[in-house]
Amino acid sequence: MRIISGKYRGRMIHPGKEFTARPTTDTAKESLFNILMNTYDLEEIDVLDLFAGTGSISYEFASRGCKSIETVELNYKHAGFINKMVQELKFDQLRLIRTNAFHYLKACNRKFDIIYADPPYDLEEIETLPEIIISKGLLKQGGVFILEHSKNMNFSNHEKLSDHRAYGSVNFSFFSNDKKL
16 A cells, blocks of 8 residues: 655555554545545645544545644554654644544544545444434535445435445445535
């Protein structure tokens, strides 16, 4: 796994073989960030990364100079690895929160430009995430919620779906209150 672009472009990240998270593929990550860089000034945005796993997506945002990143991960080994990388790479704008993502969302009162979630593909509550985020008003005007999921999930009938992209086994569904990507 590597950081695709920004200050730490090409930097390899090695979480170890005992790591249970499924990192987003480099191809999918690069495609996702090409879309985001054509839509947002990444240095001016606030990001929430839910189910962070290895922290790969947070590192991409931080490497590109995002203003602030809240990274939520429950697993203590994964959170420990993320914390180690934050210290090593001096990502001062990245704040790690070790908690259950659903508990975090329930208590959250902040708004974000981009909310990204990469839950385990077999998580039973995955289909509730778009509604939770939109109904709580966690997106800023022009903001987007991006859900990474398996090809077995279909959000095509969701009224707030603004786009869907598939890269091999990785699917991204984009939800927004007010814009298409």
